[in-house]
Amino acid sequence: MKDNIKKILRENMEKNALGVVVTRPDQVLIVMRGVSGAGKSTRAKAVVGNGKIHSTDALIEAAGDYHDFFDKLEADKDWSPLSRMHSQNLKNAIADITAGVSPVVIDNMNIRKTDAKAYVVAALELGLADANIKFEDVGTAGLTAEQLTARNAHGVPLEAIEKLIARHKGQGEFTVEAVLKAKDMFKSSDILYSAVVLDRASHNKLVTTHLPIAIPKDWIIYARHMTIIFGKGLPVKEDLGKQVTLRVTHVGISDMAMAVRVEGFPTTNDIPHVTLAVNPEGGKPVMSNQITKWQDVKPFYITGIVSEIKKENPRENEKEG
Secondary structure (H helix, E strand, C coil): CHHHHHHHHHHHCCECCCCCECCECCCCEEEEEECCCCCHHHHHHHHCCCCEEECHHHHHHHHCCHHHHHHHHHHHCCCHHHHHHHHHHHHHHHHHHHCCCCCEEECCCCCCHHHHHHHHHHHHHCCECHHHEEEEEEECCCCCHHHHHHHCCCCCCHHHHHHHHHHHHHCCCCCHHHHHCCCCCCCCCCEEEEEEEECHHHHHHHHHCCCCCCCCCCCEECCCEEEEEECCCCCCHHHCCCEEEEEEEEEEECCCEEEEEEECCCCCCCCCEEEEEECCCCCCHHHHHHCCCEEEEEEEEEEEEEEEEECCCHHHCCCCC
């Protein structure tokens, strides 16, 4: 009877375009779009309210001279620094969505649907509703290519502006469904999930530390990692291999799984956690997401390495979402 009630409740929960249950019904993502010089950033400031704006251009400017940055890309014929800036902007946006900021405004040109896809997917994975992912398109603001060239803040030349205008027109309407069909900017089809993989000392600490709740006898021990994103690689590739310290704050248990809550690194999970153990009678690590009762613990620290787990690795193929 209890299982039937749970099944009915799950079926009646609102799900978004990725099939994820909407757990953030009041949060909004606004994706700006427009040709350079059309007033996109001005419009972003008008719609942000109490939220936060994330701009790759702003990150580049904060790191040094904007024009020197692009001159060096051209000279070196190496565009990876720009990819890293885009990845960092995505990471920052994910962190704010996770923290409950609303609206989160993405102030990039987003000319192609591909450019916007990573942000839309991240928002959906974090439990936003389709209707709360909005596209604010200023287009050319009715200006000519010559006017946009004169107005844009970064000295984008006329020839480039003309190409942007043509590309903008050729993309068609932006909707959640249309953006999801676009190619991925960050491809990771061979990656099962990315995670902070705990070192042996941290694994041992988790299973031997005296917690308010003891691991049930005969349960299968895990204590392996904290999932960052399931089904894809890291949004910020330079994080790969980084040593991370996580702070353990709570312990929780359900009929099927036991986990500790942690903090210290962004994750797409609503509750960052490390699965400690699962019930051998049907328990799976992913069921840690369904734990609702948590108890405080005296905080302690564990460490691990930011990693991408590939599908061919048989020891790491347990789905932990």
